[in-house]
Structures are given as structure tokens and as C-alpha cells.
Amino acid sequence: MIIPTQDLPFNSLQQLGQRDINQDVFDLIYWVQQEILSPELLPYFDVSKIQDTLKGQMESIQELKKDLSKHNKQRDTQYLTLHVIELERIQYFYQQYLRTRMQKLISNAFYYYNNIGEYQISLKEKDFLRTLVEKQADYLFTNCLQYYQKTQRNFGVKLDNQNLSQQSQQDDKINVQKPDINQYVVIHVNTSRTIHIGSIALSENDSALVSYDDIKQLSYVIIRFMVPIKSVTLI
Numbered sequence: 001m002i003i004p005t006q007d008l009p010f011n012s013l014q015q016l017g018q019r020d021i022n023q024d025v026f027d028l029i030y031w032v033q034q035e036i037l038s039p040e041l042l043p044y045f046d047v048s049k050i051q052d053t054l055k056g057q058m059e060s061i062q063e064l065k066k067d068l069s070k071h072n073k074q075r076d077t078q079y080l081t082l083h084v085i086e087l088e089r090i091q092y093f094y095q096q097y098l099r100t101r102m103q104k105l106i107s108n109a110f111y112y113y114n115n116i117g118e119y120q121i122s123l124k125e126k127d128f129l130r131t132l133v134e135k136q137a138d139y140l141f142t143n144c145l146q147y148y149q150k151t152q153r154n155f156g157v158k159l160d161n162q163n164l165s166q167q168s169q170q171d172d173k174i175n176v177q178k179p180d181i182n183q184y185v186v187i188h189v190n191t192s193r194t195i196h197i198g199s200i201a202l203s204e205n206d207s208a209l210v211s212y213d214d215i216k217q218l219s220y221v222i223i224r225f226m227v228p229i230k231s232v233t234l235i
Contacts, residue, residue, distance in 0.1 A: 024050050025090055030233075032097045037234035038227060039220055040179040041104050041112065043120035047094055054091055058084075101125065109133050110176040181221045187232040189214040 031045040061080055105112055105125060112119060113133045116126065189210045210216060210223075215235070226232045 024053075025093075028090070028093050028097060032093050032100070034227060034234050035097060035100045035104075037185060039183050039185075040181055040224070041101060041119050041121065043228050044101075044122045044125065045097070046122075047097060050090065050094055054087055054094065057087055061087075102128070104179070105129050106132065108177050108179055109136060111178045114176070181224060182219055184217050185220045185223075186215065186217050186235050187223055187226075188235050189216070189232050191226075191231040 027045065028047060028050055031042070035042055061084060065077075065080060101121075102125075105121075105128065109129060109132050112121075113129055116129070121129070187210075189212055191210075191212060210232070223232055227234065
């Protein structure tokens with residue numbers, strides 16, 4: 001969290017909406033954990049506010065270091081050092097969140113490209129994914145697919161503006177790597193009402209009643225709709 005600054009002999013750091021940014025940091029840490037534990041890409045959590053605040057506070061600290069009072073210079077330097085350490089910790093979570101999402105996009109680039117309408121990703125991620133798929137497709141064609149018959153060249157990627165939703169419906173017939181949404185995960189139930197999820201389970205072993213504060217191990221596919229709305233937490 002952004003540490004309290006009322007003990008510092010300056011007011012500059014207190015004008016950045018500390019309470020609001022602390023809530024954003026709590027949310028960031030939560031979604032970092034969920035993104036790491038989820039086998040598929042989760043809806044994008046907007047980190048731009050945290051990025052701007054981190055940059056602004058680091059710049060403010062550099063300015064404040066120039067104005068340290070001689071009388072309490074050692075004490076003030078210690079406070080600023082603690083503040084920098086905390087900011088660097090938040091920076092780590094920020095980078096880890098983006099890094100985890102990039103790794104998922106890279107690992108299953110063709111799948112996410114074909115199903116891009118089903119996932120909430122940022123504009124920068126969308127541009128990254130398009131560039132990645134175009135380069136990989138070009139590489140595959142140049143070094144491999146050009147030697148195949150035309151009927152064998154389709155590996156499920158449309159690089160123009162054709163209807164991606166129609167292509168998505170044909171995804172099961174396309175041999176592209178997909179996220180393993182059938183793997184088992186451990187969840188903590190946050191919802192206050194009991195939910196029967198057996199009707200969408202993969203097998204009888206996955207049938208379950210989940211209620212508040214339960215901890216269960218289930219196939220991710222049957223609780224995937226509950227993760228983005230925080231009805232369950234992956235642990």
C-alpha cells in the first residue's frame with residue numbers, strides 16, 4: 001500500500017488521493033493472484049491509474065530529496081527510503097500482472113486471436129496479439145506451410161477483417177493450442193448464497209454444492225464464470 005505520509009515534513013505526497021490508490025493496489029494484488037492461478041486469460045484490470053501514481057510519487061520523492069531539512073535529514077531520509085521500498089513492491093505487482101498476461105497471450109496466441117471477442121483485453125494487448133500472430137503466421141508459412149498442399153495449410157488464423165465470431169465457431173475443428181480450462185483448481189467461495197454447479201459439470205465427480213466460505217477443488221471450467229465476478233477466489 002501507499003504508506004501514510006503524515007509524519008513527513010512535506011505535503012506533496014498527501015495530495016495524490018491516497019485512499020483511492022490504496023484500494024486500487026488491493027485490487028491489483030488480488031487480480032495478480034487470480035491471473036497467475038487461472039488457466040485462461042481473465043478480463044483486463046485497468047492498471048493505468050496505478051502506473052500514473054507510481055510515476056508521480058517517484059518524481060515527487062526525487063524532488064523532496066533535494067529539500068530535506070538539515071535538522072532532521074537522517075529521519076526524513078529513512079521515511080523516504082521506506083516509501084521508495086513500498087513503491088517498488090507495488091511496481092513489482094504491476095509488472096507481474098502484465099507479464100503473466102503476456103505469457104498467456106504468447107502461449108496460446110492463435111487461440112486468443114480467433115476468440116478475441118470472448119476476452120476482455122486492453123488495446124495494447126490487442127495490438128501486441130495481432131502483431132505476434134501475423135509474425136508467427138508469416139514464419140510458419142515461409143518455413144513450413146508453403147510446402148504443404150493448399151488444403152492442409154489452414155491452421156485457423158484469419159489475418160484480415162473477416163468475421164472472427166464465425167471462425168470461433170469452427171475452433172473445435174482447428175488444431176491450435178488452447179488454455180487447459182479442464183484442469184483442477186482450489187477455490188474459496190465468497191458468495192453468500194449456495195450455488196449448485198453440477199448441471200454444468202464435466203462429470204458426476206464434479207457435481208457440487210458450493211456455499212459461503214467453502215474451500216473446494218473443482219475443474220476450472222465449471223466455475224470459470226464465477227472468477228471474474230469474485231464469487232470465488234482461486235487459492
